[in-house]
């Protein structure tokens with residue numbers, strides 16, 4: 001008799017996985033190789049930025065008090081006593097109605113507290129002088145020391161994704177090397193007697209393994225290294241050997257296929273043989289209801305469905321946040337938004353339904369053929385429409401939840417049921 005599986009809500013399944021995902025610790029990498037890694041420590045400003053008062057424009061540094069009363073009728077003349085570009089420092093201290101010709105980015109000389117833009121200066125007849133016809137306030141046209149960041153300020157929290165801006169910050173503070181969270185090496189094992197390698201010709205009853213390359217690409221877009229195992233046929237011993245080998249060589253394993261209740265679905269038996277604790281083997285979602293997650297002493301075995309769309313969805317909902325947690329990330333969950341449904345979606349949704357979709361900023365529409373076995377809609381979609389379980393008959397114009405895919409950083413909370 002078939003063992004009955006009890007579906008649990010997606011939110012509950014996500015919580016069970018996240019609870020068991022433990023961070024792997026940290027390592028040091030070169031700044032040049034840090035894109036996409038997760039900061040292991042908060043980024044603290046080690047000095048003021050900018051580190052000195054500087055000119056934000058090409059012009060003349062002046063003492064603002066010398067400009068008091070200037071007008072079109074009462075032009076005030078300044079004498080230029082020095083000339084500096086960015087990177088140079090003037091050793092002059094400005095006296096009354098003296099100015100330093102200064103270029104953008106250069107340190108403002110001692111005594112100066114305003115900058116006259118070149119366009120605001122009127123050339124006068126005498127050499128090395130110019131006139132102004134308006135007063136300049138103290139700090140007018142100045143880029144002030146510390147206006148961006150103050151020494152000691154916490155700029156970016158630990159657990160943040162290193163993006164181009166983070167790289168700029170790290171460079172600003174002189175970090176040629178960065179302390180980042182370690183990444184897991186993830187094994188990928190496709191199971192199924194029907195599977196052919198990419199280069200093999202189709203024969204009756206066989207299909208090519210598309211899940212393997214799909215998952216390794218899902219891992220790649222998270223910056224996670226992958227170890228691809230040779231496909232295993234639907235044979236308990238063969239699968240068991242492959243799973244045991246992967247467990248020795250990797251930090252966690254993603255299998256696809258063989259996870260349902262069929263006569264040749266061996267993953268449930270394998271979890272028993274290796275004494276893994278099954279966190280769940282049925283989720284109230286479509287596709288991917290058979291998604292199973294098990295673990296042995298902190299080693300995860302993600303049993304994704306063989307059906308491509310179910311496999312893809314299982315990865316994005318469960319594998320992605322678990323790996324991010326292992327990598328010390330703060331924001332584990334896919335970014336979420338609301339959008340207007342662009343067409344009717346009449347199917348009933350006994351379970352929460354994730355529809356591969358195209359989101360254009362306001363509207364969202366299904367990305368074509370949308371069954372669990374679909375391959376095409378994965379490639380065409382950039383998001384997942386989320387339709388709650390127990391609903392049906394969504395109409396064009398209805399507002400629905402949308403999860404965005406392929407985005408570097410998401411949200412720190414899971415707020416869908």
Ligand SMILES: Nc1nc2c(c(=O)[nH]1)N[C@H]1C(S)=C(S)[C@@H](COP(=O)(O)OP(=O)(O)OC[C@H]3O[C@@H](n4cnc5c(N)ncnc54)[C@H](O)[C@@H]3O)O[C@H]1N2
Pocket residue numbers: 190191192194195207208209210211212256257258259260261262265287288289290304305306307308310372373
């Ligand atoms: N009696 C029942 N039958 C099924 C149930 C159920 O509850 N009761 N669940 C169905 C659902 S829902 C899904 S999803 C599938 C899940 O099946 P498995 O995870 O066991 O996967 P397989 O049986 O191995 O394969 C399913 C399907 O996917 C194709 N496949 C497998 N691997 C790959 C691959 N690497 N690349 C491309 N395509 C792959 C495979 O050929 C099958 O067509 O079970 C339903 N049945």
Ligand code: MOO
Pocket residue numbers: 285286287288289290291305307309310372
């Ligand atoms: O697990 Mo199945 O994908 O619900 O279709």
Ligand SMILES: [Mg+2]
Pocket residue numbers: 257258259260261262264265306
């Ligand atoms: Mg099956």
